[in-house]
Amino acid sequence: MRSGTRAVRTLPALRAAVLPGTCLVMAAPFLWMAATSLMGQLEVFSSRGVLPAAPLWSNYPEALTAQPFGRYFLNSLIFAVAVVAGQIVTATTAGYAFARIDFPGRQKVFMLFLATMMVPVVIVLIPRFLLIDALGWIDTYQGLISTELVSVWGIFLMRQYFRTLPRELEDAARVDGAGPFRVFLSVALPLAKPAVATLALFAFIDAWKNLLWPMLATRSMEMRVVEVGIAAFHSTYEINWPYQMAAGVVAVLPIALLFLFTQRYFVRGIQLEGIRR
Amino acid sequence: MRGRAALPVLAAVAFTAGTALTIAVAVRGLSDAQAAAARDVARMAAELWELAGGVDEAARAFLDDRVAIEAVPEGETRSGSGTHAYRTGSLQPAVRITVPPQPRMTPLPPAPTALALLGSLLMSAWAVARRRTPPAPRYPAIVALTATGLLGATAVTTHRWADSELEALSDGHATHALRAVEAALAIGADPERAVRVAGLPWATSAALTRPDQIWTMPRGVARALATVPNPPTASPFTVEASGATYHTGLVIPPTPAATTPSPALHLALLGYEETHAPTVPLAATATAATLLTALILCLLPLSTRPPLLRRTVTAWAFLAPAALLLAVFTFGPLLFSLWISLHEWHLVDPVHPFVGLDKYRNIILDTDWWAALRNTAIFTLHVPLAMAVALALALLTRGSRRAVRLARLALFLPGITSVVAIAVVWKWLLNDGYGPVNRLLESVGLGAVAWLTSPGIALVTLMGISVWMVVGYQMVVFQAGLAAIPRDWYDAARVDGAGAVQRFRHITLPGLRHTLFFVLVTSVIGSFQVFGLVYVMTEGGPLGATDVAVYHIYREAWEFLRFGNAAAMSWILFAVVFAATWLHFRLLERRTVRA
Numbered sequence: 001m002r003s004g005t006r007a008v009r010t011l012p013a014l015r016a017a018v019l020p021g022t023c024l025v026m027a028a029p030f031l032w033m034a035a036t037s038l039m040g041q042l043e044v045f046s047s048r049g050v051l052p053a054a055p056l057w058s059n060y061p062e063a064l065t066a067q068p069f070g071r072y073f074l075n076s077l078i079f080a081v082a083v084v085a086g087q088i089v090t091a092t093t094a095g096y097a098f099a100r101i102d103f104p105g106r107q108k109v110f111m112l113f114l115a116t117m118m119v120p121v122v123i124v125l126i127p128r129f130l131l132i133d134a135l136g137w138i139d140t141y142q143g144l145i146s147t148e149l150v151s152v153w154g155i156f157l158m159r160q161y162f163r164t165l166p167r168e169l170e171d172a173a174r175v176d177g178a179g180p181f182r183v184f185l186s187v188a189l190p191l192a193k194p195a196v197a198t199l200a201l202f203a204f205i206d207a208w209k210n211l212l213w214p215m216l217a218t219r220s221m222e223m224r225v226v227e228v229g230i231a232a233f234h235s236t237y238e239i240n241w242p243y244q245m246a247a248g249v250v251a252v253l254p255i256a257l258l259f260l261f262t263q264r265y266f267v268r269g270i271q272l273e274g275i276r277r
Numbered sequence: 278m279r280g281r282a283a284l285p286v287l288a289a290v291a292f293t294a295g296t297a298l299t300i301a302v303a304v305r306g307l308s309d310a311q312a313a314a315a316r317d318v319a320r321m322a323a324e325l326w327e328l329a330g331g332v333d334e335a336a337r338a339f340l341d342d343r344v345a346i347e348a349v350p351e352g353e354t355r356s357g358s359g360t361h362a363y364r365t366g367s368l369q370p371a372v373r374i375t376v377p378p379q380p381r382m383t384p385l386p387p388a389p390t391a392l393a394l395l396g397s398l399l400m401s402a403w404a405v406a407r408r409r410t411p412p413a414p415r416y417p418a419i420v421a422l423t424a425t426g427l428l429g430a431t432a433v434t435t436h437r438w439a440d441s442e443l444e445a446l447s448d449g450h451a452t453h454a455l456r457a458v459e460a461a462l463a464i465g466a467d468p469e470r471a472v473r474v475a476g477l478p479w480a481t482s483a484a485l486t487r488p489d490q491i492w493t494m495p496r497g498v499a500r501a502l503a504t505v506p507n508p509p510t511a512s513p514f515t516v517e518a519s520g521a522t523y524h525t526g527l528v529i530p531p532t533p534a535a536t537t538p539s540p541a542l543h544l545a546l547l548g549y550e551e552t553h554a555p556t557v558p559l560a561a562t563a564t565a566a567t568l569l570t571a572l573i574l575c576l577l578p579l580s581t582r583p584p585l586l587r588r589t590v591t592a593w594a595f596l597a598p599a600a601l602l603l604a605v606f607t608f609g610p611l612l613f614s615l616w617i618s619l620h621e622w623h624l625v626d627p628v629h630p631f632v633g634l635d636k637y638r639n640i641i642l643d644t645d646w647w648a649a650l651r652n653t654a655i656f657t658l659h660v661p662l663a664m665a666v667a668l669a670l671a672l673l674t675r676g677s678r679r680a681v682r683l684a685r686l687a688l689f690l691p692g693i694t695s696v697v698a699i700a701v702v703w704k705w706l707l708n709d710g711y712g713p714v715n716r717l718l719e720s721v722g723l724g725a726v727a728w729l730t731s732p733g734i735a736l737v738t739l740m741g742i743s744v745w746m747v748v749g750y751q752m753v754v755f756q757a758g759l760a761a762i763p764r765d766w767y768d769a770a771r772v773d774g775a776g777a778v779q780r781f782r783h784i785t786l787p788g789l790r791h792t793l794f795f796v797l798v799t800s801v802i803g804s805f806q807v808f809g810l811v812y813v814m815t816e817g818g819p820l821g822a823t824d825v826a827v828y829h830i831y832r833e834a835w836e837f838l839r840f841g842n843a844a845a846m847s848w849i850l851f852a853v854v855f856a857a858t859w860l861h862f863r864l865l866e867r868r869t870v871r872a
Binding site for chain 1: 598757850
């Protein structure tokens with residue numbers, strides 16, 4: 001239609017290159033990490049290329065046994081699973097109340113909850129630490145977990161989702177004589193499964209990535225989570241880069257695999273709320 | 278009908294239980310302090326007993342026959358309050374030295390008990406009267422005010438009572454400690470040992486000239502201090518009660534041989550009102566009781582409309598798990614942190630003197646803190662940059678949604694995976710001497726860059742990594758936003774002759790406004806809390822160039838253990854985040870609403 005300017009001719013080529021280029025930039029550090037993790041300890045300093053001369057697979061067992069990484073993984077898993085379970089309970093119940101039950105002060109209470117998303121976590125760390133300490137829960141699972149059991153973002157997400165559900169089914173159950181808890185458990189909650197899956201996914205990843213609180217709430221090596229373990233490993237094996245890269249690969253892998261199999265729930269999270277941090 | 282009458286009864290029960298519990302907490306705390314005091318006195322007696330070579334008279338002279346010393350049968354290790362089982366040589370307890378706790382002046386606090394009884398009577402009478410009155414609520418506000426007031430008054434008077442009792446206990450205890458030292462000296466112990474006999478939580482200062490200059494320390498440290506090369510050699514001992522702290526001033530007369538008078542060693546005994554005050558449990562109990570009573574009374578006006586009441590109760594039953602956890606682990610800690618920020622609060626120090634707004638004043642004058650805040654603000658500038666890049670990428674890849682789906686893992690991974698692992702990788706990639714990036718630059722003829730070790734560059738490097746972390750994710754978010762803009766609008770604009778820039782300006786931007794706004798607000802809030810990257814990659818360096826707010830607070834709290842400072846800084850950070858968010862809403866969201 002319009003005159004064939006240069007822009008029109010170069011744009012499609014540029015467009016075709018954008019996505020692969022972006023992916024390469026995004027993935028490069030991870031690929032580099034994987035490559036370095038297979039190099040010899042001295043090879044990393046001399047090697048001109050990116051790839052190892054001969055893959056040194058023994059780096060993995062050696063790095064992973066240098067510190068009790070199995071234990072770290074177990075701790076991370078326990079921590080993340082407990083946090084997911086707790087957040088599902090707190091977020092679905094509260095989200096349902098905010099979405100479906102019209103009670104006086106609902107808007108104000110909801111706003112109060114939302115306002116906590118603005119609060120920097122660092123402000124509550126000291127009181128939480130003192131509280132957990134007073135309970136004698138430092139260096140225990142309950143101390144690690146209990147502070148993370150509620151996520152206001154999760155409540156918001158569940159509220160949004162419950163609001164998109166049709167009320168008719170719930171009304172029908174109510175006519176059949178079901179009480180509010182029965183309606184919630186056997187009608188609303190099963191319908192909200194996709195949102196619950198999204199919530200579980202994000203809660204899991206957030207728990208897995210959490211560094212600051214596990215660092216404060218645990219002391220012994222036996223209670224460390226992966227994130228704290230890698231940080232400690234980093235300061236111990238400062239110059240042994242292949243070992244550190246191997247540990248890094250092992251830390252990244254579970255999340256990457258999890259993502260591969262649950263992509264659509266991520267996207268649902270985006271659709272539900274527009275954004276995620 | 279029954280349900281309606283139940284609320285006032287419930288309120289009365291909550292009030293009575295709340296006041297009773299508040300008083301019980303204080304009484305319990307006091308009993309604990311007394312038991313601890315008795316145990317300490319028993320320990321003093323035991324040490325005297327050992328010093329005197331196992332002679333009962335020393336301990337008995339010290340305690341005026343209040344002490345009971347009995348041999349312990351083999352195998353028995355039981356110990357109760359005010360008991361100190363003393364072992365000689367072997368692992369077997371040899372004697373048990375028992376001191377009964379000092380009897381309290383009043384078993385129950387008179388004023389709070391009277392207040393609690395009065396309140397409970399009033400509430401009960403009101404609850405009973407309510408059963409006969411018509412369903413319209415009567416004086417609920419007055420009742421609520423009275424109930425909260427009485428609960429508060431009970432808590433305050435109880436605390437005062439506990440404080441004065443603990444002070445009396447401290448007085449008695451300071452005297453005991455002093456007499457123990459004297460008794461030990463009389464037996465012939467050297468002063469170092471004698472001081473350690475009374476080894477309690479000591480407070481000390483090099484020169485106890487001003488009581489407000491005292492700094493306190495835990496028992497182990499104080500004990501080590503008692504062995505300083507200048508042991509106290511003689512009397513006089515004095516017990517000064519100066520406000521909160523009791524000083525046992527052990528003054529060493531200057532030795533004639535010394536050219537300069539050796540400094541006096543002052544030891545001060547911490548008052549129990551400082552170490553055992555049941556302030557926190559008392560406040561927590563009273564607050565919980567007040568909230569519960571107030572909540573029940575708030576429901577009262579709804580009692581004329583049973584469906585509404587039922588709905589409200591149901592809603593709060595659903596909210597209970599989240600609300601309770603938030604109250605305990607977020608709202609409570611917020612207030613607690615405000616409280617801490619008004620005190621000189623050190624992790625290992627049992628005493629937290631009130632300093633008012635001093636912390637805030639000092640922090641506002643602290644250039645390091647301002648530098649950290651400035652670094653955080655500069656770091657936050659990566660958010661608009663990342664958003665611009667992400668938007669450009671989203672526009673360029675528009676229409677190729679299937680390709681994006683395939684590329685998702687690469688796009689998302691930096692944002693969702695372990696921050697520490699990412700930080701370690703980048704630290705390796707960007708290493709000055711042998712990092713791959715610098716080697717690459719050198720091999721193409723460019724010079725190496727001190728990515729993380731040059732004060733001028735390090736923060737920019739961290740910003741770049743942050744952009745890398747968030748850009749893929751934001752791109753996908755923007756794509757979702759773009760897909761939601763109706764295609765017809767563009768077609769209509771094209772028909773009207775609008776160019777690409779105009780279409781972007783008048784259709785794309787307004788259509789994405791909501792998405793842009795929320796990405797901006799949440800990213801800025803998150804960016805103000807950056808920690809992991811700095812913690813692993815630069816530790817705030819070089820020369821404090823990457824010392825961001827949360828990292829600064831982290832070090833203040835967990836390296837220097839200055840909780841008061843850290844809490845005050847956190848509140849300032851909160852204020853900054855709040856102001857930034859409010860500005861965003863003010864400047865941007867209002868326009869969105871109008872648009």
